[in-house]
Amino acid sequence: MKKKIGLLLVAALLISVPNCTNADGATKVEINGKQVVYTKEAGAPFVDDTGRTQVPFRQTMETYGCTVSWDGTEQMAIAQKDGITVEVPIGQPYIYRNGIKVENDTAALIQDGRTYLPIRVVLESFGAKVQWNGDTNTVVVTSGGQTTGNGDIQVHFLDVGQGDAALINDGEFEILIDAGVSAEGTKVVQYLSDYVDGDLDVVVASHEDADHIGGLPAVFDAYTIEEVVDNGRTSSTKTYQTYHNKVQAEGADYAADTAAQNITLPSGATLEFLPITDVYDNANDNSVVTMLTYGDVEVLFTGDLSSDVADANSSLFSDVDVLKAGHHGSRTSVSSQFLQTTEPEYVVISAGLDNSYGHPHKEALSAYLNTGADVYGTFRSGDIVMTTDGQQISFDTTEKLTLSDVGAKSNGTTPVQKPVTQPEQPSKPVAETTVTYVGNKNSKIFHRASCSSVSRMKDSNKVSLNSRDAAISQGYRPCENCQP
Ligand SMILES: [Zn+2]
Ligand SMILES: [Zn+2]
Structure with a gap:
């Protein structure tokens, strides 16, 4: 969109x-x-x-x-x-x-x-x-495709190791919040290719730390971005300068979070920028804080904000359903006041296996667990996808964290491989030589085989389409870039 x-x-x-x-x-x-x-x-x-x-x-x-x-x-x-x-x-x-x-x-x-x-x-x-x-x-x-057909929106908490990256997918409208460290940029670009149709609508860079903006330059290289929101602060680090240069070169609409308009998604969901206007010494405390609201469902993203700053601004916070745990499950981002205010039913911790910070910290993980919330971690589940219709919430993982997950230590198991969703119609695997058009069974968009989107597409999502008519009759719609 x-x-x-x-x-x-x-x-x-x-x-x-x-x-x-x-x-x-x-x-x-x-x-x-x-x-x-x-x-x-x-x-x-x-x-x-x-x-x-x-x-x-x-x-x-x-x-x-x-x-x-x-x-x-x-x-x-x-x-x-x-x-x-x-x-x-x-x-x-x-x-x-x-x-x-x-x-x-x-x-x-x-x-x-x-x-x-x-x-x-x-x-x-x-x-x-x-x-x-x-x-x-x-x-x-x-007519659009079927991507907004069921009224669901999804939030993907990407497994980017020790860092943050989240994708909000509302049919043809996508918002990316952070992209992990630089080395994760390629993974994020690849992941997005299943969901981004043409342009990536909004990129939110929560704050200038490398584990949040490091992967964004790769995203800027791969996609046309329509709007960028960050905390408006600058930094002398090379990571920040690289990011900043990409933002300048992109020519996207730009706003600092304190000046950014809240975003209305096609489903009617909104992404609100919480107006924390004070400026703090610690980069984490200047994190852009966003709240996604869809019907009765709220999802809160606090970046690496400390609970001290959250509690000093507690009037801005309210009851939420899903909390992206602040600062990778650090003890500095959780307080009893914060949890009493937000009362999350689900908490998602984005942290790397065997990370050197000991995230999630024992104090934080036990505080989250003590609220009775279901707590998930990218270091155990890999990419985590939550789906909501504005009332019900579901997660594609059942691997709830317990206190034994303090520090995200390897426990001998690798993240579970989730079953790949089967397409509605039987489809033949893509055979390079005969393909005229390639559809993405996730996005329901089809491309010329030469389109750059095809090279970024996961093989498991590719569907061979022999003609334009066949593509359209199967519910696919043409890519706006290659215009098949
Ligand atoms: Zn961080
Ligand atoms: Zn295309």
Whole structure:
């Protein structure tokens, strides 16, 4: 998902109102290359006071392939497709996507007895791409893939040894928080290739320590980044300078966390930057602190923040479901006040096997365990993936830590190999010589065999596709870079 397109669209729509030079002035809607012909009974699209295009509900959504209904009691239009239900209450600045509220800056309305919907927010909820062509006054809608199909979002806690790296994956929208040490950069790039579609939307660099930003230059080399948020501090270390040069060269939108806008993901989830404004001597204490909220579920990332600073800012913290343990499970990042405030049900410790710091420390691990939380560690489970629909939370590991895991000592077992998810359709292994297109069964995006994304793709995710039509009929959609 491209945030910039969304912003451009807003701008284009706002500009388009006074500059309406189209011959008949009528706003048109094109869905997957075909113009929607609105019957007289259905009404016609128009641009509302806020510059948003409103479209007749039933005819637009049916053309997109939705099943539509109307809840007269709740005054709510309902559209369903591919397991996604979008409910649009009349006159309210929000919609519901699979029961989760998505804020919007305009509302559906009834005019001349007809129901009109703000097209962008509604169709983007179904994973569609919505663009504006000012020359022809046309809203151009392209169906998305199935990547946002089930309304789940995932948080991946990557095993980067002694360091931090977390990926938030919301369909086509991805946020990376840190990337471990420099030597882990390649692993992070490889891991992301299964999830990143075109651009990587947001990179958050929590603080300037090498075990957090060291791997980011490799990520900057491999992907186009749309937005970078860090703590706004500089450092004279070579690691920081390398990172800083990449940020400058990337030309992405940049903001320090204290000035950064909170981010709304396509599912309606939000990533909030907690406004800790004081500046501290210790780099760890200047960590960017972020809270991911999706429906009833909160996930807190505190970087390496100490509990002293967290407790000094305790009014900013609240009850969470999942806590990425501060500072790799260090005793300096946990206090009884902090745990009473955050009350995590799950704690994930990102630390390296046999690390030289003794992480997780006994005081910290026992404090986490004493809350009754399930505690997981990347040094035992490898990469850890949590999935949530905004209500339920599941983890792809069952290897709960106990006090015997203090110090992340080798215990003779290697991290468990998780079963690879099978594709929905049977697929042939990729044979180099005959392949025309290569699909990624995880992202449901297909590429030309020569696309750089293919070289980064895990073999286990590759699916051979003989033709463009075959790819599309199996639910794949074209890569935006190689445009197969
Ligand atoms: Zn660290
Ligand atoms: Zn491609």
